[in-house]
Each structure stands twice: as C-alpha cells, then as structure tokens.
Amino acid sequence: MSEKRACREAYTTALLELAKNDPSIIVISSDARGSCSLNNYVKALPDQYIEIGIAEQNEIGISAGLSVVGKKPFVCAPACFLTARSLEQLKVDVAYSHQNVKILGVSGGVSYGALGASHHTLHDIAALRCFPDLTVILPSDAAQTEEVVRTITDMKGAFFIRVGREKIPQIYTEELGIKPFTLGKANTLREGADITLVSCGELVYHSLEAAKLLHEKGIEARVLDMATLKPFDKEAIIKAAKETKAIVSIEEHSINGGLGATVSQVVCENHPVKVKTLGLPDEYLITGNSLELFDYYGLDAKGIAASAEELLAK
C-alpha cells in the first residue's frame, strides 16, 4: 500500500503553492501554526499570514473583514475550538454576510481522542449545515484534500473543511483512477448491489475495508464517499436506496444531526429502505486514540461489517 499522509499537511502544502501566485490569499491562525502544519507556509510567505493569538471569535470576525476589502482569507485552527467558540461569527459575519472565507478545522472528530470531550469535534456537521450558503466538506484522504483546496480557492463563498490529525491511508491513488473530488458529488469507490456504505472523512477508508470483509462473506457493498456534506448529493443516496437493499452511514461525528441524519431524511422522503446510522454515541467517550475509539464504538472495518450484516438480516 502507498505511504500514509496527513490531510492537514496536504491542505497547507497545496495552499502554499496557490498562494505563491496569488497575493490576495491570506492565512489566519490562532496560535496553531504547528497544529495546522503551517510552519513552511509562514516561512515562505510571512506577509500572507496573520497571527491572531488564542482568540477564535476575533479570528473569524477579522477574516470576514479581510474578505470585505478583497482578500481571500483561509482560517486554519483546531476544529473543536473554531466551530464552537466562534459559532456566532461563522453564522453572522461569514455565512449570513455572504463573505468569501475558507475555514479549515484540523484535528476534528476524535483526532485528539485521549484529550477529552473539550477537544472532540462531534457537533460541527450538525451545527454548520444549518447555516445557509455555508459549504461543509470532510475530505477522506490527502489527495482529496488537495483537490478540495484547488477547487474552492477561486470560488467565492463560505466553506468549512474538516480534516483529522494523523497520517492516514491513501484512497485516491492513481491506480483507483477516480477524480478525487467534485463539489457536491459523492464518489462511488466500489460498486455493489446488496448494501450501501456511505461515509465521509477518515472513516471512508474503514468503510472500504469493511466492504472487503463483507465480500469475503458473499455480500457486495457499494461504498460512497460523501465528502461534501452540504450541499448534499441527494441523488446518490436515492439511487443507492433504489439499487441496494439497505444503507449504513458511517461518520466521525455524533449520531445526532450529521451524515446519518441527512441520509435518513433523504431516504425517508424519497425511497424508504432500512438505514443504520453509525457514529459516536450521545455520551462522553472513553479515553483512547482515534483508532482505539473507532474500534470501541464499532466504526472500524470489523464493526462496520458487523452492523451491515445485522441490518441485512433484519
């Protein structure tokens, strides 16, 4: 298998390349240069970087102001603080005021697994998809993250992109031969007619691994990478509901209000089939790194495959 890569590094490396040729790109961070893998960027383009200190509300408000005067601000900070502390600034200054601000939340989900609930980001999809005109993207690997950066840089509008912390396996290899990212469209990573596994972010890889386990048992799973949570690719879900017997959604987010809730809404309103929503439960989690937590909460390949089998047997 190809070498593992971290999405946060992919994001800032791709952004650096674009920013070298576009002085209107400004990166803003809140004492999170290291966490966001921004050291190379800051070294190369000090004039296109603004340090805010630990002040996320100010960070988002300032970014909105930069957008008004014609800059292309890219905010980079840990997702847990950014999407909770500055929620009102995201809502009013960025989304409601129609500003051109791209927001990268790093180490999202349970990336900071052992650091406790203060550092988990399990609410962001639910919260941010309620703000009109705010696009929400959770890339599944480094190549897709790079493609996201290239896609959105010259698009005007408000974007939230959430990535994890660790180096993760690559999905979009040359060998796979699929364009890593198209805004608002799910990627079909594997065809199958028995069941659909739809996922986003880091858990796409684990869903693909689950599909392999299911294949060994004679169950063919379609695997969808729903990288864009908003706008949501309803058509891909309706098609899956019509063409497969059941749908399992898998996300590194609370089971409340995220991908699974969206999938359920689309399925119920259009073509009801059995749906199982996998995510983190509505409780404070056990201590461990993200892989340990995926295992414990049934979000690794084994857990996903077991849930899929159980759903089909119902």
Added chain:
Amino acid sequence: MTIHELKQQAVETRKSLLSMIYQAKSGHTGGALSSADIITALYFEILKLDPANPDWEGRDYFVLSKGHSVEGYLAVLARRGFFDEALLKTFCQYKSLLIGHPNNKLPGIEMNTGALGHGLSISVGMALGLKKDKKTNRVFTLMGDGELAEGSVWEAAMAASHYKLDNLVAIIDRNHLQISGSTETVMSQEPLQQRFESFGWHVEVIEGNDMDQVVSALKAVPFTEGKPSLIIANTTKGKGVKQMEDVAAWHHGVPDQSLFEEAMLTFESMEKELDNV
C-alpha cells in the same frame, strides 16, 4: 458641510428614524436617537463615499457594530442617495430588504450585524487588509457601550493595537444605558478610557450630541500615528425627545400616536430654530 447644515441634517435623521419606528411599531428608539448626530456627521461630512458606486475602491468603510441602531443608519444612507428614500416606509415590513438590523444586500452596507461584539473584529480585519495593500482607506465602526461586555470586543482591541492599525477609528455611543438599566449597574464599564488606553489605543472623550465636538474629533483622526483611535462619545439615550431621554425602557420602546406627533412637532420647531440662525 457646515456644522449648521450638519445640525439640520441630524434633525432630519431623527425625524426619519422615529417615523420608521412609529410606522413599523418596532425598533430601537433610544440608541438610534443617541447616535443620530454621530451617524449624520459620518455620512454627510466624514466618510469618503460614492453613493452612485457603493463599491468604489477609494471608499472609507463603516461597520455599525451596534446593529440595532439601524434606523438612523438607513435614514442617512437613503438621504445620501444609496437607495430610494421611499424604501424607508417599508422598514420591518413583509419581504422588505430593510430589516431590523443592517443588511448588506442594500447598497452601501458592508456587513450584516445584529449580534453584539462583532463589529470591532470585522473592522480590524478590514483595516489589516487595507494596510497590507498599503491603501489609505479608513475604517470606522460605531459601537454601543452595553456591547463592551462581550469578550470579543477586547480580543479585537488587543489585535488593533498589536497591528498598529491607525487607519481604524472606533466610536462608542456612550449613552450609559442598556436594555436592563444603567451600564454601570448591569456590568460596569469604567474606567473606560483607561481600559482602552491600557490596550494601546489613543482615546478622546467628547460630547457625542454636540455636532461641533463630533466633527472636530472625527476630523482629527488618527490621533496618534501607529495607534488605533477611539472616540468615547458621551451621549443621551433618546436624545431629542424629552420623554425618552435617559430612560432605559426606551431602548426598544415605540411611541404612541400622541407622543409621536409631539416629538415630530418638537423636531419641526428645532428645524425652524436652526433656519432662523
């Protein structure tokens, strides 16, 4: 414009904003009246603007951080020609673009505000971006005193002096009242001047309902090179309508017919007085 003409315009602003509130049966009367002289001075004398081309590159930027005082803001924008004055009659009405807080779908309005404590951060972002491009446009923001309890104001105050934003001018409409009563009872603001000075700002304190003082302060910015400027404008909440002056309940009170008519008569006699000078 002369100070005398600006005073006449300020009476017009008060008449407009009170009419809007009376017709809509909704609005933030007290703060709109206290800030009427400041907003009039900004839009008729201080800000570089081109109403025919609201996105003109050379413009000064304005953010109404105390977004609830939108009525006076809309009144001056309309009179400066950013949109038709007849639209003011639609304030807060079904499907109107003139909502109860600033709406940047209207020409001349940069940002949607309404949640308090946001305007200074936004203005810092504008001023920083302009500095980076070595542009000479200035950024003005009008804040309320009640909103200074929001922590984000102080985050922004810190960043403004850290980045030496002398192209940034903040004005506090210091009317000493907020919805629940005196600012000093709700959450004390004093010593306000020293607080901002300790955050690295140059602060001037003026009488904010005295047009002479408002204009001379706004014309003297930046007060110090390399420092953001703050004008603490001591004002009277409800200024211009005796029954409303210094009464917290008028924060978002709406006058009944008899008080509205009485206030309009007062404004008209103020106009006549100014005409005779």
